[in-house]
Amino acid sequence: xxxxxxxxxxxxxxxxxxxxxxxxxxxxxxxxxxxxxxxxxxxxxxxxxxxxxxxxxxxxxxxxxxxxxxxxxxxxxxxxxxxxxxxxxxxxxxxxxxxxxxxxxxxxxxxxxxxxxxxxxxxxxxxxxxxxxxxxxxxxxxxxxxxxxxxxxxxxxxxxxxxxxxxxxxxxxxxxxxxxxxxxxxxxxxxxxxxxxxxxxxxxxxxxxxxxxxxxxxxxxxxxxxxxxxxxxxxxxxxxxxxxxxxxxxxxxxxxxxxxxxxxxxxxxxxxxxxxxxxxxxxxxxxxxxxxxxxxxxxxxxxxxxxxxxxxxxx
Amino acid sequence: xxxxxxxxxxxxxxxxxxxxxxxxxxxxxxxxxxxxxxxxxxxxxxxxxxxxxxxxxxxxxxxxxxxxxxxxxxxxxxxxxxxxxxxxxxxxxxxxxxxxxxxxxxxxxxxxxxxxxxxxxxxxxxxxxxxxxxxxxxxxxxxxxxxxxxxxxxxxxxxxxxxxxxxxxxxxxxxxxxxxxxxxxxxxxxxxxxxxxxxxxxxxxxxxxxxxxxxxxxxxxxxxxxxxxxxxxxxxxxxxxxxxxxxxxxxxxxxxxxxxxxxxxxxxxxxxxxxxxxxxxxxxxxxxxxxxxxxxxxxxxxxxxxxxxxxxxxxxxxxxxxxxxxxxxxxxxxxxxxxxxxxxxxxxxxxxxxxxxxxxxxxxxxxxxxxxxxxxxxxxxxxxxxxxxxxxxxxxxxxxxxxxxxxxxxxxxxxxxxxxxxxxxxxxxxxxxxxxxxxxxxxxxxxxxxxxxxxxxxxxxxxxxxxxxxxxxxxxxxx
Numbered sequence: 001x002x003x004x005x006x007x008x009x010x011x012x013x014x015x016x017x018x019x020x021x022x023x024x025x026x027x028x029x030x031x032x033x034x035x036x037x038x039x040x041x042x043x044x045x046x047x048x049x050x051x052x053x054x055x056x057x058x059x060x061x062x063x064x065x066x067x068x069x070x071x072x073x074x075x076x077x078x079x080x081x082x083x084x085x086x087x088x089x090x091x092x093x094x095x096x097x098x099x100x101x102x103x104x105x106x107x108x109x110x111x112x113x114x115x116x117x118x119x120x121x122x123x124x125x126x127x128x129x130x131x132x133x134x135x136x137x138x139x140x141x142x143x144x145x146x147x148x149x150x151x152x153x154x155x156x157x158x159x160x161x162x163x164x165x166x167x168x169x170x171x172x173x174x175x176x177x178x179x180x181x182x183x184x185x186x187x188x189x190x191x192x193x194x195x196x197x198x199x200x201x202x203x204x205x206x207x208x209x210x211x212x213x214x215x216x217x218x219x220x221x222x223x224x225x226x227x228x229x230x231x232x233x234x235x236x237x238x239x240x241x242x243x244x245x246x247x248x249x250x251x252x253x254x255x256x257x258x259x260x261x262x263x264x265x266x267x268x269x270x271x272x273x274x275x276x277x278x279x280x281x282x283x284x285x286x287x288x289x290x291x292x293x294x295x296x297x298x299x300x301x302x303x304x305x306x307x308x309x310x311x312x313x314x315x
Numbered sequence: 316x317x318x319x320x321x322x323x324x325x326x327x328x329x330x331x332x333x334x335x336x337x338x339x340x341x342x343x344x345x346x347x348x349x350x351x352x353x354x355x356x357x358x359x360x361x362x363x364x365x366x367x368x369x370x371x372x373x374x375x376x377x378x379x380x381x382x383x384x385x386x387x388x389x390x391x392x393x394x395x396x397x398x399x400x401x402x403x404x405x406x407x408x409x410x411x412x413x414x415x416x417x418x419x420x421x422x423x424x425x426x427x428x429x430x431x432x433x434x435x436x437x438x439x440x441x442x443x444x445x446x447x448x449x450x451x452x453x454x455x456x457x458x459x460x461x462x463x464x465x466x467x468x469x470x471x472x473x474x475x476x477x478x479x480x481x482x483x484x485x486x487x488x489x490x491x492x493x494x495x496x497x498x499x500x501x502x503x504x505x506x507x508x509x510x511x512x513x514x515x516x517x518x519x520x521x522x523x524x525x526x527x528x529x530x531x532x533x534x535x536x537x538x539x540x541x542x543x544x545x546x547x548x549x550x551x552x553x554x555x556x557x558x559x560x561x562x563x564x565x566x567x568x569x570x571x572x573x574x575x576x577x578x579x580x581x582x583x584x585x586x587x588x589x590x591x592x593x594x595x596x597x598x599x600x601x602x603x604x605x606x607x608x609x610x611x612x613x614x615x616x617x618x619x620x621x622x623x624x625x626x627x628x629x630x631x632x633x634x635x636x637x638x639x640x641x642x643x644x645x646x647x648x649x650x651x652x653x654x655x656x657x658x659x660x661x662x663x664x665x666x667x668x669x670x671x672x673x674x675x676x677x678x679x680x681x682x683x684x685x686x687x688x689x690x691x692x693x694x695x696x697x698x699x700x701x702x703x704x705x706x707x708x709x710x711x712x713x714x715x716x717x718x719x720x721x722x723x724x725x726x727x728x729x730x731x732x733x734x735x736x737x738x739x740x741x742x743x744x745x746x747x748x749x750x751x752x753x754x755x756x757x758x759x760x761x762x763x764x765x766x767x768x769x770x771x772x773x774x775x776x777x778x779x780x781x782x783x784x785x786x787x788x789x790x791x792x793x794x
Contacts, residue, residue, distance in 0.1 A: 054793040056415070057452075066790065146600070147604070148611075149612075166600070169599065169600025170600070261765040262762045279409040279412050
């Protein structure tokens with residue numbers, strides 16, 4: 001009897017050691033990831049922001065606030081206006097996503113949710129851009145609007161509206177090129193947004209909607225007064241994502257226009273990416289630190305404000 | 316206690332995993348791995364030469380890998396120091412920063428080695444370009460880069476159409492005359508516009524010229540216009556003054572009343588007259604196009620000319636319709652261009668050379684890589700490279716006899732070997748470390764065409780900007 005008990009204890013101990021090793025191994029990877037890509041990268045970035053690279057010694061030396069002073073100078077840099085465009089574009093992108101892309105995604109999601117005739121066709125049309133590589137998608141989009149080969153121009157010419165085509169091309173002026181980028185963002189992003197919203201909408205209890213319909217509610221009022229309040233936690237997440245995009249959005253303009261024309265399609269993140277490409281790591285780090293200092297409290301504050309303003313619905 | 320133990324062990328495993336991230340090379344001894352940036356230069360030349368090199372060196376294997384975006388990722392590759400190839404060929408990028416960080420193998424022994432017939436590697440490089448590869452840093456002054464492509468950059472034209480139309484008449488051999496001066500170029504543009512090629516006859520008897528051929532197409536890769544503008548600058552001031560400008564002694568070199576600034580202004584004025592004031596001279600929306608779209612327009616016959624480089628033929632090979640032939644045109648002479656003692660214009664060619672090769676300090680087969688570089692520098696190899704990708708190499712060919720060239724290649728070969736070639740190189744660290752450039756603010760053509768910046772404003776803003784930034788640039792480099 002005693003022997004049996006001691007065996008069980010040994011077995012328990014063995015299981016515990018195996019479990020511990022398993023936990024350690026499973027934890028090691030995320031810990032490593034966190035240490036390298038978060039702790040090290042961020043600490044190094046902060047140090048880099050206050051340094052300069054001495055080409056003769058091959059070492060980084062203290063530069064005080066020099067890189068930050070250069071950042072503020074960049075805002076006043078009249079010759080290129082790159083930073084002015086970058087800040088303006090990053091903010092308009094957030095506003096566009098909030099007031100144009102999000103409502104479009106909401107309406108589309110509602111159409112799919114209510115299974116309005118033809119919704120399957122729309123579903124394919126809207127989801128297609130979400131599953132194609134963004135590089136391929138940007139090439140296709142840009143080519144569609146090419147002045148010589150573009151299908152859009154051909155169609156417009158065929159219907160006799162050729163005189164409406166912009167002489168300098170769809171990407172030929174800073175404002176129009178930026179508008180085309182925003183348009184691309186809505187088109188390519190709608191599938192992803194719909195995916196987020198439809199997951200949330202599908203969780204709304206059927207009885208809530210049924211009782212509203214029995215009361216004779218119309219589709220518009222159902223969407224605005226019942227569905228939107230019930231999925232507002234998801235909308236809040238999306239709005240916070242749009243806001244954080246102000247500091248991280250660069251891939252689309254980089255692929256579509258390369259910052260052209262005349263620096264008019266740069267964003268904050270694209271300026272930083274460009275500095276890294278030009279091997280100006282210290283300046284890039286200073287820009288990153290500066291915008292993080294502004295951005296983080298702004299994003300967190302916005303999230304807290306939304307959570308305070310709208311009470312989340314439990315169901 | 317147990318939790319703390321788990322946490323400590325997790326950190327320990329994580330750190331031990333990092334120990335794997337030390338310097339490692341992709342190559343094995345005797346297996347030379349060469350990575351090439353995917354571009355118009357292609358990698359076919361390397362494949363060809365690798366075969367000959369392996370034949371000559373028994374037991375050696377050469378592996379060629381072409382990668383898109385290699386230029387942009389080279390910094391990370393060298394910094395990570397993991398899975399290094401033995402040699403990299405990339406486009407223009409911060410060579411001297413890599414050298415200063417101690418990531419590159421010094422190549423002085425390669426530069427002093429004999430290539431063939433008693434000629435050393437260094438002797439096969441244009442002296443004005445040699446400085447491009449030399450760097451001074453903590454370990455002294457050494458050569459760090461392997462010369463790669465040079466070029467013939469300027470105007471390329473649709474030669475089949477040009478010969479057919481002979482817009483500027485024919486010479487005594489019946490060949491269509493090319494524009495010799497900038498005035499001829501303006502004349503050519505107006506004749507192209509007067510002589511419809513693709514116009515449809517409308518029911519009312521008029522011609523719909525909407526789809527007609529235009530003199531030019533270009534793209535937002537504004538640098539391509541620089542090939543022409545810089546040549547026009549050198550035509551006016553001469554190559555010595557141009558190289559002198561590249562010493563970047565102080566901000567005053569950008570002052571409006573210097574010879575180079577005046578030459579820049581005149582060249583920009585030509586650009587204004589040719590393009591900005593005459594939108595009819597180019598395909599509408601050129602300022603919206605990527606370089607591939609513009610090149611497609613050109614090979615599809617929508618425009619007679621394109622500012623481009625020698626890579627055009629190689630890059631557009633699969634897109635050009637059968638029978639299409641593009642040729643390089645010597646850059647027409649600007650008003651005030653210098654002449655030699657015989658009263659003939661001095662012909663200059665802007666090479667757009669800047670691509671280079673490197674050998675990482677921690678590569679496995681460094682000596683083998685240098686041996687391959689010497690093999691590439693032989694006349695026979697350089698000719699093979701040219702035949703493969705139509706781009707002249709920045710290592711000189713001593714015996715210039717060559718056969719079996721395509722018409723495009725023949726035009727490039729003729730210009731490259733009968734012009735004074737313009738290379739951009741400077742001893743000044745401000746230039747080497749990408750602080751100051753020929754255009755202080757940046758290549759100006761995009762601002763001129765999009766925002767209406769005038770030639771005078773470009774010159775003035777360059778001076779102001781250089782004056783304001785000069786001390787900052789010096790401080791940043793520790794000068």
